Amino acid sequence: MPDGYSRSSRRLSILQCVLFCALTGGLAASGIVYDYSRTQELARQRLEHTTDLIAQWIIGAFHASDYLLRDLSGLVDTEILQHPHPDPQAQRRLTERLIEKKDSLPHAFLVGAFDRNCIVTHTNAIVGFDASERSYCRALRDDPSAEVFVTPAYVNNLDRINVTQARRLESEMGDFRGMVAIGVDLDFFSAWLDRIDVGRAGSVTIVDSAGLLLARKPMLPEELGQRVVEPRFLEAFASEDEFSAIAGPSPIDGVVRLFGIRQVPDLPFVVVVGEASRELFSDWFWRAVVSTGMIVLLWLLSVLFLRNHLLLVRQRSQLVRVAHFDPLTGIFNRRHFEHLADLAFKHARRAAVPLSLLLLDLDHFKPINDQHGHATGDRALLAFVEASLSVLRETDLFSRWGGDEFVILIEGDEADARILAQRLRAAWARIELRNDQGAPLSLTASIGIAGTHPAVPGELDSLEKLLAQADAALYREKQANR
Template sequence: MTESTSIGERLRLLVNTVQHNERALQRFQHVELLLIEAEDFAAFLDILTGELVQVFDLGAATLWLDEGARLAAELHAAVAQSAPASDHLRWGRTAEFDLPEASPMLGAVDALSDEVRAALFGSISDDASVAILPLRHRSGPLGYLSLIGKNRERFADGMATDLLARFAGFVSAGLVNVAQREQLKHLGMTDSLTGLPNRRYFEMRLEEELQRAARHGVAVACLFMDLDHFKLVNDTHGHAVGDRVLAAVGACIRSAVRLGETVARFGGEEFVAVLQGDRSNANVVAERVRRAVEALVVRSNDGAQVPVTLSIGVAVTPGTSADKGAAARALIDAADRALYRAKRSGRNQIVFAADGEHESDSESEAAAEDEADSRQEQV
């Protein structure tokens, strides 16, 4: 090979590298634009673990967040209220791992310790490779974004990491921004007594769940829950004890429902939840909630136990992409009417709405008004 041929080959390789980097940069910029437009943490996470994987043909991507980070509380709240439960989102403490805190680390998966593998991305093939991107803010470490290649050659030690480091910086800034947005949303849509989302937030989430369920062909269940004889609690023990009961019940319902499913205080002593699943799944969750509340131990100011039980109305419907506002109202109304029947039948029980009852019409709306008036007298 002559010297001119050697120079030409090097130039060709250089041009190919530049073109490859330009294409990679364009793909990163595409994902970054989507992250900027993400309205909440759930959407942000979907892009990182979905769109990013498709754009770069990865095996998977996982986000691991430091529980001690300044923004952790806001993101924890977002997960509890709206982000879908996902194996792609993990939590822990950065100090637990011997990993770089500034530069991306590339290499084969089997070079990592079992502890790191289990914590960051769970069970994956030993033949895979991974790029672990440290996420940092000026206040300290935020966590790691792990990009998992389908083979050992995808991410190898010694590869250039400039674009990955740039992207990690963008994701870090995006996490801080989305956490701040979640904090503002949390403050404006949270019930101050129970710490649960309020009615406004719940109605918005229910509309979103109906549309999401329609896309995936699954059912949606609405649980409408009301404390039994709550007026008697206030009259007997005082409103301070009543508030204590409400806070305890709210926490109890939240712990009995799966992470990612929305629970809210609808108003007064009423709570609501939206679940993805059919009638059987809704019944299991509702019974778990009912039993958990029944087992609650709440004390009055003089140390006496305050009995607490809950009546639950449940309505189940296929998701819909039609008039989501009307569909959400109809589902809530159907669950509310089922709750009224649970009250009328003796309380501390679960009653399901009849099939098709969520389809509102003038007759059912009039019945709902009559039942609501009657329940005000009985509760």
């Protein structure tokens, strides 16, 4: 019983420890994953806000430049938009006024007025240039509803990358009569980026709808005007979603970032803000390390607690064995047998069942110890107990009563006890026992039997009385044998 209990207790304790570790580990992992998702979501919200802020700056800047174009269109009489101009002095005066207005807008380096055929009539660049194939000319000339148009970046006729913003000039009937336009360089876009803080390894990028790099922080002058060829970014640029977020290495410098990508409404530009993953998840990483360390420490403490608990269980099992079992044979000792016998008598009274007791005394055991040594005597006792257990039931109580005396308490009458006695004698006859020199030794025992029916008045009603009767029967058998 103690061994079975301790094994069951050990298994239960180990299972509880495993479940505890699994539960705490699962909770910690869930917390780490949730913290990661939350960190990523907060970063996405920051990127959404930052890209929107930059987009609004760009929109505001082009609104300001459109005010300039409105001012320029007020200076231009469409009737004098001719090339060649019939009055060179008048042409020069208007051109100077256009340039003067242009200079009031930072980063505007080109200004021009165009006739109905998109031929430049007044400019600080090349007079007579045919812009009929330029996108801004086609857009304003071919679409009566278009009032203003902003181009993506392109290389102009001065071999310089710029963005052109043009405003339609029309007659009172709404016919296309020409346009005024200004060209801004890429510094126009870079001016807004110095105000944005995205960390030491973050980046802010402005590209046009074709993927040409217009501005970037940190600065990479050699990359300006180059096409961003990363397919994931081109897909985001072409998306109908105003804002999207993707993660991965930058196509420009290879740094892994979480990117927020925003289309600037009604303008051919895209704002890309990236937060470096190593900075974005730095705090999360250390929180995860601390959480993992705490869980590992908790696991180690639980294993240590389990080890100490199992040691206590083992010690308790040993104490139970010492208290209840004979240290040599492993069967019940006298004290525990008396306790179990008392319980058996109470059960017999309630259930009205008979009890019988067999008192066993090994024959000539003292000479075995004296002649062959105590080691052989111990082997003899163990062989005797093992043979006896082979015929006993699990419900039978078997105890070493003292020295070479044993006692068995069974449920059954004296007839059942006598049958058991015959089976015991047969089992003892099969014992193969030898001394240290290899000589065979035989084991026999005398048996005293006593029976009672505790529920019958006048019957023996205690272990002491049953033992006394069995002892008397044992004495009579020994006398008869002698």
